[in-house]
Amino acid sequence: MATPPTVTGEEFRFEVGFKDTVEIRLKSGKAEYFGAELAPEAKYAFSGDNGAIFSWQGCTLSVQGQCQSAYVAGETPMDSYINVHMALQQLRVQAHNGDLSVAPRVMLVGPEDSGKTSLARLLVNYAVRMGERPLFVDLDPSLGSVTVPGTVSATAMGKTVDPESGFMGCATSSSDGVSDVPLVLQFGHEQPDDNTMLFKILVDRLAASIDARMSADNFAAGSGLVVDTRGFTDVNKYDTIEHAVAALRITALLVVGNERMYSIFSTRLQTQARPVTVLRLTKSGGTVDRNATYRRQLNDCIIRQYFNGTAKEPLASFPAVVNFQDVTILRVGEDVRAPSSTLPLGEIRKLTETTVFTVEPDEALSHSVLAVTDAQPPVDGEDDSDGVVGVQALGFVNVTKVDMEKKRFTMSSPVPGRLPKKVLVYGHIKWMETL
């Protein structure tokens, strides 16, 4: 970019391709990336990303590298976003003063690419900057902001979200003493409606863990939570949101950029046991529509970041060979057994969305991303899914090669040494490392 962008009450918006890297520095003034303050002169490198740097007071930036598009936009919804933040902050103050019932529990809904995650990030960052410790709850399994796609999670936010590594950076740095290791549950699919029953159970499990955490920590309870969801417009998907609103005891639903959804939720949520404020917010003109190919590439980047880190903070990934007999691989909610026609006459097959199956390893396991858990495998003949469904994912491994002859597979893991736990939970998320 020839002239360095200067920004005052405006946004510098940029798009960077997956093969390019753009470095941005704050040369003067103050600026923020979705609510997180930029350090003066620090280098922020973006690749395969779209974003916006906003300044209330004015700033000058230096931009090096090739952006697919870059411009300064004067029209932004930041005034309405800061108003929402201030209203939430007032409630937090009231909650810290003793009335925990008003602690804000906010959920963002809206169509795909309407800017929910960016707004969630901004609200979390503004809260953290006020000394709050909100929980960020990620109910969008499509892009896995905290670990890998195919998961749902809850993270206690002790610091602002790093502009480069995003929410994943918060998940890996608990050394600040206030962030905890996030609670991550393996869903195994990218869309909640790929297995609605399982999704709802996972939301219930998250809600129960959040309640336990909040009842032990009044300050965190007063800071409340910010919940991001998968983008949708289909009326059939409202039910999953309503379930989450009830389970997480949401107090405010922010509908981003969709009049119809706002109107429907305003009516439907009146029947909730607790009152829910429904607000409509304008979609930012900066949000970028991401097609299926882009999302696939983005997913690859997210998984690569989990296993290999970022250019600034690379992580080693460790190979290991695992004998089939040394692990149990489970799968929730899908029948991988023989077809009904081959079952003995009279055997009734119980198929539910949460039935647990043992997976016999074969070539199909190649490139799978498996959750490492301390799940209790069901005892033969019993359908005990309780010990498996909704157990915490302690980490993830990637199967790189399956050797059927030697009955073993090779995997890579972000942690060296042998698998700490022997029960792996399978999902539909695949990743192939490319150099």
Ligand SMILES: Nc1ncnc2c1ncn2[C@@H]1O[C@H](COP(=O)(O)OP(=O)(O)OP(=O)(O)O)[C@@H](O)[C@H]1O
């Ligand atoms: N003001 C902005 N300027 C430039 N890019 C933006 C802005 N706001 C959001 N974006 C980008 O637009 C894209 C979509 O935004 P975001 O991920 O927040 O939407 P979403 O509604 O959460 O999407 P999903 O459909 O995955 O739920 C992202 O790449 C994001 O970085």
